[in-house]
Amino acid sequence: MASLKVKPVVWVITHGFQLHYSYDFITGLLKSKCNVKAITCDSLASKLENTGIEVIPLRGNINSNRNIFIKLVSNIRYHVGVVFLVVMKQPSVWHVIGTLRHPILMGIVEGIFFKVFSKKYVFTVHNLLPHESRNTIQKTINKIIYLLPDILVVHTKKMKRDLTELFGISQKKIVVMEHGLNSAATEKNVSREILREVYGLSSSMIVFVFFGKIRPYKGLDILLDAYSSFNDKRNTKLFIAGEFENADYRQMILDKIFSAREANGCEIELFEGYISDEKMAELLAIGDALVLPYRHIDQSGVLLTALSAGIPVIATNVGSMSEYVQPEVGILAEEPSCSSLLKAMEEFIESYGTTISRDNIKALAKKYDWENVVSPLLEQYEI
Template sequence: MQKAVIIGPAHPLRGGLASFNERLARQFMADGFDTAIYTFSLQYPGFLFPGTTQYSSEPAPTDLNIKVCINSVNPLNWLQVGNELRKLKPDIIVVRYWLPFMGPCLGTILRQVKKNKHTKVVCIADNVLPHEKRPGDKPFTAYFVKPIDAFVTMSEKVMKDLRLFTQKPAQQVVHPLYDNFGAAVDKTAARKQLGLPAEAPIILFFGFIRRYKGLDILLDAMAVLKNRQAAITCGDTQKTISSADIRLVVAGEFYKDEEAYHEQIARLGIADVLELRTSFITDSEVKYYLSAADFVIQPYREATQSGVTPLAYHFEVPMLVTNVGGLADMVPDGKVGVVASPDAESVANHIEELYRTGAAFYMPGLREEKKKYSWKVLTDTIRNL
C-alpha cells in the first residue's frame, strides 16, 4: 500500500487548516493510501497568535493517524522529524504553506526527507506572501520552496506570487467543499439553537476577524442600510421588509483591534442590528450558523481565496463577495450570489439585491457550481503532479 503523509495543522490544533488537512487525509485513505498527519506540538509562539487559544475543545478524530511532533521554533526537532520521515519513505508528502514564519521549519524537515531519493513532495500553498507583511517573508519562502517537487494553489493570486520564487510544476485547483461539518439544519431549528429571531432577515459574517476581511466595511454598510430604511420586496416570500430590519451575525474570534470595532459600532449606532458571537466557533456549531443565515457576506478588502466560500457552497447559502483576489472567480455573479466593490455603499446595495432576488433564485446555480469542489479532484491533482 502506498503511503501519504500530510504535514500541517490538525487536532488538537483548531481552525480551517486543521479541518482541511483532516478532510484531505480521509480522501487519501479513501483513495487507498496508508495516511498519517504530522502536526505541531508547538505551532506558533504567542506573538504570532493573537487569538485566545490554538487548541480545539472538540474530541480527537478516532479514524485518523495524527502524530503531534513538530516544534516550529526548535531546529533540533526539525532534524529529528525530517530524519523520521526520511526513514519512513512515504510515497507522497503533502505540506501546507500559509505563513513564511513556517519556512525554516518546514524547509529543513523536507530537506532531510528528500535525502531518501524516493519521497515526492507537493505543497498546497494557501499563501506565498502573507496578508500582513513581516521581515523575513521573502527569504523564508525562498528557503522553503527549494525541496518541493510541485505546488497546488487555490487562486490565481497565489500562483502569481509563487512564480516570483519558482518555476517548478504547479496547478491551480478550486478549494474543495468543507463537507465535514455535517448536513444543513432546518433554518428555524438552527436559529432556535443559536437564540436568533426566527423571522428576521439575517446575514452572516463568518470566521476569524482580521483587518483584510473587511468587517469594518460591512459595519459601515449596516449603518447605510439602517439609515436608508429602504423598502425591499423579498424575492422568496414577496414580503416587504425595510433595509433597517436586516440583522448581521458576526461569528468568529477577533484576532486583533477588537476595541476599534466596538468603537466603530458605538459611533455608527448599529448595536441593535448586530449579534456578536465573537468567540471561536467550534466544529459542532458551524452547521447552525450557516443554516441560520439567509446569505453569507465576505466583504474582504484583499484576498487570495477563502475557506468560507466552500463552506457556503456545502450548506447552499448564497454569498456576497467583493471583487478582490480570487473571490469573484469562485462566486459567479448573479448565479450563486453577487459581487460587490469593497466599499460600504456597494456592499449595502448588493445586500439589498440579494433579498430582492431571493435565496431560491440562486439554488440551481449553487448546486451546479458546487459539483466542481471535489476532494477527489484535489488528491488526483496531487498524484498527477
C-alpha cells in the same frame, strides 16, 4: 523503454493545521486509493482513528492554553521528530499541507531535509504571503521556500499565475487542486426554520453572517460601515462570530457596532470567541447570506464552507473570489470599499429569493468533494 511509475507511500504532514481541512484532505486521498499516512496532532489522530490510516500524532496537544515551557519543549520535540522521520523513511513522498508559523525553520531548514531525503517533496501554498507581513524580506524568504519543493499545490488558477509572476516559479511545478468542501458544514442536520425561531428571527428578516478569525484584512470594519448605511427600517440583522487577534482592531470594531446600534438602529449580534462547529452550522443555517468583505485574499476556506452549507455569498472581488462567486452562488462587490459592498448587499436584498437557491448552491458544490479535487495530485505523487 519508458520506466514504470510507482505509487509510493505518501506521508502528509499537517503541522496542526485546520482540523477539518486536514481530515477531509487525508480521507479524500484514502477514498482515491492513495497509500496515505499522516503526521498529525492528537485531535486529528483521534478523528482518523477508524479510517485504517497509519497516523503518528507527533504534533501532540495543540491547545493554546498550555504552559509556555510545555509548548516550547513540545515544539522542539516535534520539529526534531519530523526531521528524524524524513531521514528514516527516505523512499517516500512527503506532502506538507500545514501553514508555516516559523517560515525559516519550517519552510527553509526543514524544507532542505525534505528536498534531500524524500523521493518527492510536495508543499501546499495556502497564502502566497502572510496576511500581515507582505514586505520585501518576507517575499525573499517565501521565494526560497517555494523553490525547494518538487511540486507546489495551490487552490486557484490565479494563485498559480501569481506564483510565477511574483516569485518566478516555473508553471511546470505548480499543480492546481481546488479547495474541497468543509465536512463540518455538511455533517450537521440543523433545521433552518426551528433555529430561526430560537434566534428570534421572523421568516421575512434577511440575515447577514460574518464568521471566522477577525483580522483587519478580512474587512469587518468595511462591512459594518456598509451595514450602518442601510435605511434603519430595513428588516435585516447582522451576526458576527469569531475571535479577535488584535486588541486595537477589536476596540475599533466594538465602537463601530455600538455606533451602528445606537445611531443607526442596526440589529447586530456579536458572538466573540472560539466558534464551535455547532455554532457555525447554526449561523450558516439561519443566515441568508455570508459576507466576505476581504481587503485581500488568495483563497478562502470560509467560502467553501459557505458552498458546503448552500448559503449565498456576498464577497469583495479580490484574489480568486471571482472563480467561485458566480451569479448562481452570490454577488461580487467591485472593490473592498463601503460603497461597493453596500451596493452589492442592496442588490442581494432586491433580488432575494429570485435568482439564488440554497439547493442549487449545494448541487453546484458537489464538484468540490474532496475525492474529486485531490485527483490532480495522484499522478504527481507517482515516482
